Amino acid sequence: MAAKSGAKRAADPVKGIARASAKEVKPRRRPSTKVQQREEMMEQILDAAEYLFSRGGLHGVTLKDVAHRVGVHHTLLNYYFTDKERLFDAVIARRAGVTSSRRMEALDKYDAATKGKPTVEGALHAFLDTDLELYSRGGENWKNYGALGAHVSNTPYGAKLMDLHFDPVVLRLIGLIKKALPGCSLEDLFWGYHFVTGALMLTLARTGRIDTLSGGRCKSDDFDAVKARMASFMAAGFIAIHEKSKKGRR
Numbered sequence: 001m002a003a004k005s006g007a008k009r010a011a012d013p014v015k016g017i018a019r020a021s022a023k024e025v026k027p028r029r030r031p032s033t034k035v036q037q038r039e040e041m042m043e044q045i046l047d048a049a050e051y052l053f054s055r056g057g058l059h060g061v062t063l064k065d066v067a068h069r070v071g072v073h074h075t076l077l078n079y080y081f082t083d084k085e086r087l088f089d090a091v092i093a094r095r096a097g098v099t100s101s102r103r104m105e106a107l108d109k110y111d112a113a114t115k116g117k118p119t120v121e122g123a124l125h126a127f128l129d130t131d132l133e134l135y136s137r138g139g140e141n142w143k144n145y146g147a148l149g150a151h152v153s154n155t156p157y158g159a160k161l162m163d164l165h166f167d168p169v170v171l172r173l174i175g176l177i178k179k180a181l182p183g184c185s186l187e188d189l190f191w192g193y194h195f196v197t198g199a200l201m202l203t204l205a206r207t208g209r210i211d212t213l214s215g216g217r218c219k220s221d222d223f224d225a226v227k228a229r230m231a232s233f234m235a236a237g238f239i240a241i242h243e244k245s246k247k248g249r250r
Contacts, residue, residue: 041070041072041076041080042080044070045066045070045077045080045081045087046090046091046094047141048066048069048070049061049066049087049088049091050091050094050141050144050145050148051069051141051144052065052066052069053088053091053148053151054144054145054147054148054151055147057151057155058084058085058088058151058155058157058158061084062084063077063078063081063083063084063087066087089161091148092148092152092161092165093165095142095145096161096165096166097165098134099131099134100165100166100168100169102130102131102134103126103127103130103131103169103173104168104169104172106126106127106129106130107123107126107127107169107172107173107176108172109126110122110123110125110126110176111176111179116179117179117180118176118177118179118180119180119235120177120180120181120235120238120239121231121232121235122180123173123176123177123180124173124177124196124230124231124234124235125231126173126176127169127173128196128200128227128230128231128234129227129231131200132203132223132226132227132230133223133227135204135223136223136224136227143206143221146204146205146206147204147205147206149201149204150201150202150204150205151205153197153201154201170193170197173193174189174190174193177189177192177238181238181239181242183242183246184238184242184245185245188238188241188242188245189238191241192234192237192238192241195234195237196234199230199234200230203220203223203226203230205220206220206221207220208220
């Protein structure tokens with residue numbers, strides 16, 4: 001029985017990550033006040049949870065896993081978060097405001113610069129490149145957040161969080177594309193965005209699939225290569241389905 005129990009523990013990838021990587025979390029200088037201590041501990045908890053959730057999703061991680069990575073007893077986490085879902089929500093919310101506000105600002109600036117006459121590709125560049133820049137230059141924590149977003153977007157619970165944090169900026173993008181293609185139906189616009197976000201989430205997941213498939217010619221974490229191609233590719237898709245719909249209405 002003991003051997004079977006040990007085998008089961010060894011086969012748990014998230015718990016293995018938590019145990020193996022706990023020592024990677026470097027101790028930080030002790031803050032001087034209780035408020036600073038609380039803020040510092042909160043950041044450590046959120047960083048640890050972000051890392052683990054990005055690999056195991058909501059249901060593949062426990063509060064004990066997070067506590068182990070931080071290097072504290074799991075009861076301490078209950079002082080900050082009453083349950084795992086609240087911790088998960090906090091991890092999503094921490095960076096959601098940054099990415100959504102940056103993209104909204106980029107879309108507003110692009111709309112103003114084009115004097116209300118955007119192109120589909122230009123609008124997509126404003127929306128996609130701003131976000132890809134964060135994941136490319138923001139360090140490993142931002143890459144973890146991107147991978148977490150890929151997990152989140154493919155679950156019903158995660159979809160609700162996407163609705164909460166990102167709907168306004170998505171609708172702003174769709175509004176700009178509607179300006180560029182005034183005759184395009186709303187159905188085509190929303191399907192087009194559906195395909196865009198699918199490609200973006202696969203990119204942020206960094207699965208390594210394209211590395212193997214291309215024989216090393218392409219790298220799943222090469223966000224600069226994605227920036228150089230994605231907006232153009234997706235713009236052509238929007239235009240193609242719009243043209244096909246127009247022909248069907250004739």
